Amino acid sequence: MYPRPGAGHVPVLRLGDILLVTLQGDLYDSTAQQLQQDLSETIVSAGVTGVVIDISGVEIVDSFLGRVLAEIAAQASLLAARTVVAGMRPAVAITLVELGLTLPGLRTALDTQAAMALLEQPVVLSHAGGTRRERA
Amino acid sequence: MSTASEIEACLPIRSDMDLVWVRQHVRQAAALLGFGLVDQTKLVTAASELARNTLVHGGGGQMDVAPVTAGFGRGLRLTFSDSGPGIADLDRALSDGYTSGDGLGMGLGGARRLVHEFEVESTEGAGTTVRVTSWVNRPPRVREEG
Amino acid sequence: MPHGSGASLEWSSGRVTAPFHGPVRYRYGNDDEETQVPEHEAGGPLGTPTLEVRDFLRRRREQIAQRWADEPLFRAVFTLSRDEAVEAGKAVVDALAQVADARRAEDSDAAGFTGVREQLARMSTSRSRAGLSLAQVSNELAALWPPVDNLLAAELAERPVEELRACTTTLSTLMGTLRVVAVQTALSEGQALIDRQRLQLLEVATPVIRLWDGIVAVPLIGTLDSARSQVVMETLLNAVVDQHARFAILDITGVPTVDSLVAQHLMKTVAAARLMGAECVVSGIRPAIAQTMVHLGLDLGSVLTRASLADALGYCLHELGVAVSSPAAGGAGHR
Numbered sequence: 001m002y003p004r005p006g007a008g009h010v011p012v013l014r015l016g017d018i019l020l021v022t023l024q025g026d027l028y029d030s031t032a033q034q035l036q037q038d039l040s041e042t043i044v045s046a047g048v049t050g051v052v053i054d055i056s057g058v059e060i061v062d063s064f065l066g067r068v069l070a071e072i073a074a075q076a077s078l079l080a081a082r083t084v085v086a087g088m089r090p091a092v093a094i095t096l097v098e099l100g101l102t103l104p105g106l107r108t109a110l111d112t113q114a115a116m117a118l119l120e121q122p123v124v125l126s127h128a129g130g131t132r133r134e135r136a
Numbered sequence: 137m138s139t140a141s142e143i144e145a146c147l148p149i150r151s152d153m154d155l156v157w158v159r160q161h162v163r164q165a166a167a168l169l170g171f172g173l174v175d176q177t178k179l180v181t182a183a184s185e186l187a188r189n190t191l192v193h194g195g196g197g198q199m200d201v202a203p204v205t206a207g208f209g210r211g212l213r214l215t216f217s218d219s220g221p222g223i224a225d226l227d228r229a230l231s232d233g234y235t236s237g238d239g240l241g242m243g244l245g246g247a248r249r250l251v252h253e254f255e256v257e258s259t260e261g262a263g264t265t266v267r268v269t270s271w272v273n274r275p276p277r278v279r280e281e282g
Numbered sequence: 283m284p285h286g287s288g289a290s291l292e293w294s295s296g297r298v299t300a301p302f303h304g305p306v307r308y309r310y311g312n313d314d315e316e317t318q319v320p321e322h323e324a325g326g327p328l329g330t331p332t333l334e335v336r337d338f339l340r341r342r343r344e345q346i347a348q349r350w351a352d353e354p355l356f357r358a359v360f361t362l363s364r365d366e367a368v369e370a371g372k373a374v375v376d377a378l379a380q381v382a383d384a385r386r387a388e389d390s391d392a393a394g395f396t397g398v399r400e401q402l403a404r405m406s407t408s409r410s411r412a413g414l415s416l417a418q419v420s421n422e423l424a425a426l427w428p429p430v431d432n433l434l435a436a437e438l439a440e441r442p443v444e445e446l447r448a449c450t451t452t453l454s455t456l457m458g459t460l461r462v463v464a465v466q467t468a469l470s471e472g473q474a475l476i477d478r479q480r481l482q483l484l485e486v487a488t489p490v491i492r493l494w495d496g497i498v499a500v501p502l503i504g505t506l507d508s509a510r511s512q513v514v515m516e517t518l519l520n521a522v523v524d525q526h527a528r529f530a531i532l533d534i535t536g537v538p539t540v541d542s543l544v545a546q547h548l549m550k551t552v553a554a555a556r557l558m559g560a561e562c563v564v565s566g567i568r569p570a571i572a573q574t575m576v577h578l579g580l581d582l583g584s585v586l587t588r589a590s591l592a593d594a595l596g597y598c599l600h601e602l603g604v605a606v607s608s609p610a611a612g613g614a615g616h617r
Contacts (some may be wrong), residue, residue, distance in 0.1 A: 016242050026159055027232070028152045028155075028156060029152040062184040064184075064188060091173045092177060094174050096179075099185075
């Protein structure tokens with residue numbers, strides 16, 4: 001009933017211009033770091049413009065994984081791709097806020113569908129969509 | 137109580153694979169004791185932060201898990217110990233934004249906000265012990281922050 | 283049995299535990315006359331009083347249970363058959379003997395009590411339901427002591443007086459501890475009930491309303507403390523998932539004061555909603571409260587606010603691209 005501990009594999013799916021990354025269960029730190037490296041390369045080689053990270057299957061996000069998510073988004077942004085983190089569970093969100101990690105630069109969406117819709121919108125920053133206006 | 141034997145444990149913290157076992161054990165123990173989903177998540181996250189500290193800054197160590205009772209309350213106590221270099225400036229280590237290694241500087245201070253009780257003992261050159269306790273069905277601590 | 287010399291050591295060093303609930307006086311049956319512990323002479327082999335009491339309990343298990351079955355506590359709880367009462371009594375005697383065996387007569391956490399805790403809880407709950415106060419239940423428990431003590435006195439009639447006294451003391455300690463265990467169990471049952479009800483009350487006080495497809499609202503009424511804020515946050519965020527809501531409105535029109543703690547909780551809720559991909563709007567900050575907040579230097583910072591619930595709904599509809607038009611005006615958009 002528990003997810004396989006330390007799943008060493010993260011499925012990455014390409015859907016048109018978007019990479020869909022599905023995180024599931026409990027990850028080894030090394031797996032998360034590997035993913036961070038691989039994604040940069042994939043963004044460049046595949047020429048995608050958006051990355052959706054589905055974390056609806058993740059039971060906890062600690063400061064390490066939080067940092068990995070923030071860095072993936074920052075890296076992708078340098079490579080001209082936008083990142084949306086989708087499907088964070090309420091318990092995880094409450095814990096992250098309590099931990100002091102509000103990840104202000106990160107775009108978020110309720111689920112992968114909403115995330116895709118968000119990425120299909122023109123790059124011009126509008127305040128429509130599941131994400132807040134960008135703050136400096 | 138028969139659940140005590142399933143909760144009590146001493147887990148080694150030697151690699152990032154051990155962190156996964158630490159999280160899973162704390163999750164199961166908290167669920168057995170009747171912690172709600174949010175409290176379970178907070179406790180597991182705190183354990184993950186502290187275990188990573190033990191691994192990264194303490195050079196490895198262990199986590200001891202024990203159920204505790206006080207009056208009518210039930211809780212879970214986690215003790216992380218290492219024999220690493222210790223923490224030179226505890227106050228600074230507990231303040232937000234402080235980091236001596238990887239991470240967002242949320243390690244100790246962040247973990248402290250996720251539990252009800254938090255104690256840390258550290259001797260320079262002789263190691264660090266962090267003991268945290270959370271209680272079932274108790275609202276989060278009220279903190280007097282600025 | 284492997285006690286003898288060590289036993290007399292404990293005896294003479296005066297480590298026999300004193301009863302913590304008063305002197306060794308009690309009532310005999312229905313008599314109102316207070317009686318001292320009867321004194322008897324003659325000697326016998328020595329054991330520690332605790333182990334003596336243990337052996338006594340084991341020997342007299344049947345008789346004690348029989349006598350208890352006639353006491354109000356057992357009679358009232360086990361109404362169906364006397365045999366059932368006797369069996370229950372035996373279980374309690376066994377528990378006491380086990381605790382004595384572990385020499386933990388004064389320890390209400392002794393492992394020996396574990397087995398009868400549930401039974402004691404059932405008994406005291408059933409008495410409370412019958413309308414007895416906790417003090418009355420406790421008195422009924424106390425009434426279990428004299429019958430046992432009488433048996434003990436009769437059995438050790440031949441022993442030196444100090445031995446008898448030590449055994450009586452031990453027995454009274456043991457019975458006192460039993461009472462503590464029973465009362466403790468009853469109290470914690472009550473506490474558990476209170477905790478459950480408090481949580482239910484919190485949930486009842488936090489209704490989530492679906493205002494539109496993708497918009498939920500929580501109208502808050504009353505004081506927000508730490509526990510309630512936690513429930514509000516969880517309820518709202520769960521509704522965001524269940525209702526698939528892109529917008530969540532926290533209406534605080536009914537909240538009498540906003541202090542730094544409440545402000546902090548509001549900001550946390552907003553931040554958590556944002557991490558999940560929803561936007562949280564706070565509405566209903568009354569002018570007086572706004573003034574206080576400014577005076578206190580409270581900064582809601584990044585929190586999006588609207589004066590009223592209607593304004594907040596208007597904002598969310600606009601963001602969702604829903605136009606509200608009045609049929610008379612033939613399509614004037616809502617601001």
